[in-house]
Amino acid sequence: MTAYEKPSLAVSEIEAVLRKHLGPGAAEITPLAGGNLSSVFSFVHEANGYVVKFSDLEGAYQTESFVSDLLSGQGIAFPKCLALGKTGPLTYIITERIGGRNLADYTVEQQAALLPELISILTKLAAVDVGSSNGYGWIGPDGNGTYASWKDFVIAFNAEDQTGTFWENWHDLYRTSCLERDVYEEIYNRLMSCLSYNEPHRGFIHGDFHQWNILSDGEYITGIIDGNCMYGDPLVDLAILDRHMSRSGVIHAYQEFQAKCDITIPNFKARLIGAYYFKGLDGLRFYAKMGWKDAYQGTRQFLLNLES
Incomplete structure (x- = not known):
């Protein structure tokens, strides 16, 4: 492939x-x-x-x-x-076109200074009213989720048969890339064991909430763009941002902000681990397909070291 x-x-x-x-x-x-x-x-x-x-x-x-x-x-x-x-x-x-440049263009220090605003945006995204739609997983052209449950979506997303999608014939990656079947299956099994924590929560997920899809003028966040948008546990977006700003204390800042706003997040740790597994598993497959071996190895190590 x-x-x-x-x-x-x-x-x-x-x-x-x-x-x-x-x-x-x-x-x-x-x-x-x-x-x-x-x-x-x-x-x-x-x-x-x-x-x-x-x-x-x-x-x-x-x-x-x-x-x-x-x-x-x-x-x-x-x-x-x-x-x-x-x-x-x-x-x-x-x-x-929203003004500003990719947040990735700024220094690590400048990005970290904008973390409070990023946390505020994440909180707003998690609170988006999705009551006029139904379903889980990818948001379809009609605005509804493609699957009846989060579990159905996760199983389908990782299934071998992905005919007609970006992941068609993705099992070929086991032969042609750095993707390791035993590692993938280990993480998948861990993901399935976490599903019961994530499944009850249906909100908006941007799906690609990181510095390349966030715009800034250097002082403020001017907007967000793109996304692999879906319905499910909004903590998936938090997991994505934390993995892309891993030295900025994203999780701690998020929890502090929720506490200030009197927002209670049930089963926070278990849900966050499920979110890491969900997004990280997709990352392994994507990095292998793109030939990004360093990103693959870093994600592999992070996931295997997670405590379920």
Whole structure:
């Protein structure tokens, strides 16, 4: 299995899409770093900044449009969707551009200084009203979760048969990459033993809450972008941020903030460990597919050392 390649487009193709929705005059079309599954470009039109993304994965942007309405409608800075469409085999979305740079561009010290604001955003995400939808796992184009329970989602997400998805034929990775079957199965078994703690909790999960999907002007967080959005235990987002800012005391800061807000989190430790296993297991598979051996080894060691 080869590493995934993002779609490639000529500038003329991009211009045609933008002209269709905004009229002529799009300028400064510039590729953006980040986005492992999309080709992303920024551009300016009538002095306003926008982003256009292209993907060959079915349905991703319909969900993003739903999430955009959900989050921006509840006071969370997430790019507003302006247009959805198709060009040839590719789906695209045009959104407003949030100011600032990736938080990853700033020093570790600058990132740590913004931790209180990040914790506040995580708390708001966990409190998003999802009552108008149902289901667990990936948020579908209709705004509902794809599975009847969190357990059903976890089993399906780790099943061998992933036909038609990013993970099609992923068991080949056991032969062609650094992915180790015994390690994967050990972590999976631990994950299954934690499910009873995570299952009762259904909230919004961004699914990729880390420095490359968080924007800042250096003093404040200006917004969050992208996401592998799903319904389930919101502590998954906390686990993601902690693994990406592992020396910043994320967990302690989160618990302090919840205490100040009089928010009680039942079974916090057990749920957090379940969240680490869920996201970490996916990380092992992803890093192996992308050939990122250092990230694979670091995640492997962290997961195996976790105390269930």
